Amino acid sequence: MKPSLEDREKLVHEATLARTRAYAPYSRYQVGAAILTEDGQIFSGGNVENAVYPLGLCAERVAIASAVSAGAHRVVALAVVTANGGTPCGACRQVLREFADTDTPVLIGTPDGDYHELRLEELLPESFSVTDLKEVQ
Numbered sequence: 001m002k003p004s005l006e007d008r009e010k011l012v013h014e015a016t017l018a019r020t021r022a023y024a025p026y027s028r029y030q031v032g033a034a035i036l037t038e039d040g041q042i043f044s045g046g047n048v049e050n051a052v053y054p055l056g057l058c059a060e061r062v063a064i065a066s067a068v069s070a071g072a073h074r075v076v077a078l079a080v081v082t083a084n085g086g087t088p089c090g091a092c093r094q095v096l097r098e099f100a101d102t103d104t105p106v107l108i109g110t111p112d113g114d115y116h117e118l119r120l121e122e123l124l125p126e127s128f129s130v131t132d133l134k135e136v137q
């Protein structure tokens with residue numbers, strides 16, 4: 001399923017809303033993420049920090065865990081919104097790769113609704129995935 005322009009804009013909007021619920025009292029860098037799954041559902045999440053700093057969770061992984069927990073395993077688009085258009089961290093790129101194809105659109109936006117789009121492959125070239133494991137089994 002290829003997301004329409006309307007799907008994309010809704011996803012950026014949901015990520016923007018999720019960002020307002022981020023819990024980031026330490027870094028003060030709020031992140032919102034939203035994913036569209038193959039069956040048309042949207043799951044979102046914000047970063048969730050902790051007084052024990054390394055325990056903090058990134059917004060993208062919160063949104064992905066929410067989808068997977070609901071039984072939705074294929075991601076057809078992900079949006080991430082930050083104050084300055086920051087891109088997903090390396091760990092989140094790899095976690096997204098588990099549930100998305102290399103050409104899955106990643107929308108990177110700011111709270112005013114502006115966004116640009118990259119394919120996952122552009123963020124994570126020559127990625128390692130389950131297909132690599134299958135080649136040796």
Ligand code: THU
Binds near residue numbers: 024047
């Ligand atoms: N953060 C995310 O939520 N997603 C990313 O891809 C980059 C970083 C969060 C982690 C931490 O709570 C804050 O942003 C500052 O690094």
